[in-house]
Amino acid sequence: MLVSRGSRAATLVACATFLLATSACGTDKPEEATTQQARLYGTDGNMLNSFPAELKDRADLVDGMKGTTPLTPLPEDFKSRLRSVDPELSDFLYSAETYDAIMISALAAQLAGSTQPEAIAQQIVGVTNGGQRCEDAATCLSLARSGQDIEYRSVSLTRAGFTDAGEPSTASYATLHFDGQQLNDAKTEFVGAGDESAASTKTPPKPRKQREGARTGAPLVIGGLLPKTGELALAYPPMAAAAQLAIKEINAAGGVLGEDVTWIDGDDGTSPAVAKATVARHVEAGVDVIIGAGGSGISLAVLPDVVKAGKILFSPSNTDDGLTKADDKGLYFRTAPPDSLQGRALADVILRDGSQRIAIVARKDSYGEGLQAVVRAELEKAGITTDRIKLLTYNPPEGESAPPVDFATGAKEVKDFGADAVLVIGFAESAQVIRALADAGVQIRH
Template identity: 65%
Template sequence: MLASRGSRRAALSAAACAALLLAGCGSDGDGAAEQATQPAQVRLYGTDGNMQNSFKAEFDQKTGLLKGMKGTTPLTPLSEDFKNRLSTKDPRLSDFLYAAESYDAVAISAIAAQLAGSTDPAQIASQIIGVTTGGERCDSIAACLQLARAGTDLVYRGVSLNRGGFTDVGEPSTASYGTLHFGTDEQLDNGKTEFLGAGDESTASVKKPPAGKRQTKAVMERSGAPLKLGGLLPRTGDLALAYPPMAAAVALAVDEINAAQGVLGEPVVWVDGDDGTNPATAKATVAQHVNAGVHVIIGAGASGISRAVLPDVMAAGLVLFSPSNTDAGLTTIDDQGLYFRTAPSDILQGRALADMILRDGPSRIALIARKDSYGEGLQGNVRAELERTGHGSGQVRLFTYDPPATPDAPPVDFSGGAQEIKQFGADAILVIGFGESARVIEALAEAGVNIQPQ
């Protein structure tokens, strides 16, 4: 299911070295150049954008570089029942990243529309937070829709959303993270996965939503049903490795909604669409959804893509509901109350990553990030956590690279950055990126950085 992208990675510009976010290439906090002894072992870490079984397929030449790589991702323990239901949509699934969040985004949207008694996006938006807070608890799509048809105040507890509800700005108040490990076969070793809870249930919203409407004949006639959901997920582009579990989860949720008599007396309609991990592709898809009469857009995959399309979505008065945006800056973005997400903020993931790295006792840490709101945002959060524990600029260096601009762009060239990291003498390297970050890891190895199994 992973889209083949070959060499379509963007070249690292000459300015990337100058964008170290510190005082110059090859220098410590006071700008003094230094030569450090390359450590015998360099530990490699990743994040939700590349800690997936499908990441191995992104490597063109090198083998063995993922052995022992560790990282974190928003992940809740998934029941065998849920995974088995997903496999009916895609028997080839090897990853479940953001599957739970995708399922819940669709489920919450449908329940909110049913409670609103309308497919009007503004009315749906007014119910979304309330679906996750207060009221009578329901644990399945069918049970929640049954309560919603009676106009009952309810609280949905699904797959990813199983503790606290949404905050006032429409994002999870609590989250679960998985610490993942690549084994000797360069596949995730599920036996080593650990789960860590984060967040605070007390930050969940206490605001009451508008009263739910009972499903009467009059309500259904005025509702504008059927509810149309539009996809804006990364079917192609450098986040395409995350698409299969998200797509399977969306298909499962839509099928289960319709098996439970749909929304407002009609089956929900899914209108597929690709965000391409590219602003231009995503904007074109949003325009198509507007013309198709979509009410709620599920996506985008990457935080930077959601930032790019949000003005278009707001202008059309639609709801944008992402299952995978983690950029902490989206918490305070001006969204006119139309943007929601089931993925947690990277402030929480930054803490989990820093804790994982520090437990291994590194002396020099290099943080490499793709140059966009996701990469630089998470990089900044990790840096802040490291500084809070006493790791200053002499021990931590920040590097960025330009992500692919177009599908046919040349490969990412991180050779200069790799030499800087070798000179710095990093014994821990965090790579924050998507599929294209395979080029970064290969560049590190080619520069002689001693990436060793942990």
């Protein structure tokens, strides 16, 4: 559970009192920098079972690492259905959000009676608010075909619907722990965040009852823009499995507007250049809704192209706060919650361990720097002074042939700072940051 602001303040006061008595709780400089141990923390981009492999022969460095990710307690039935698509699946990060993004898109098209992106977009927020509640493809599509307003609830969307901006009003976060080079499910804790009153109350256009012979533009064509390659590729398998599952279950329930939904695969490459090329191909192929991109910075890079083409961009994993007010002409949506919520959860995890000198290392992009700023603000609200927080960034690699991240100088700064907590915000490449910390003599606490 997250501690309250009052509890945090009390903890800090107690620490200060103990400092006066012992001179050993949060001094400006650790007495023995060479023996200083630091707890390691991560985020949704690296708290995955597939992440330790990025450290190769140093995989044990993750043991004891903690972090947060947007995640609801997933029903075993949902996990089983995902594994029917991919029996080797070991992570479930953003699987629920991917499934729901596709399901919401399909239901919005059915309610709109059209595959025109603008008409679909006008229904998306309304699909999640008001109307008859339904929780599976068959029931929801049946109601939508009859012209019934619906309120979709499912694996990621459990408490409340979307805001006017087209993003979750509430969220669930999991606190994850690495033990034995894998996530220890027994230690996972879940906590809710957000505000149900922020859900939209606007009335969408009246649903259209499905009629024989009506011109709808069917079939609905959905294109993938997910990270098959690049630094975020370690998060691809659960999203890919969820996308396949959603399309399979929608079509098994009769499809949308009388026809099976068409899925066209596509890679964002964790690269603006790759993603832009994929978007161009999707536009040429007549895609109506694009599911992606994986990273917030990639979505920001391609959003102008998507909007210009009059298509919908619907991400299951973008968390950058800046996307809430992006110039999207009403065509951008996400099932992942904004970082304003994750930043609070991360700060609480760090504070619960009593950390007093905190280094926050982030990839230099909208996701990394955005979340870094939110966590810093939350720590300062809790009483951690500015001089006890050190911010560092690194340039993420561009493309498959890019040289590895060189964080040697930054790692030395972390060691000299005497950090007792290091938060690393990044994707697969953040393994190189962790190796650099160890090489610089930062003793990671396990």
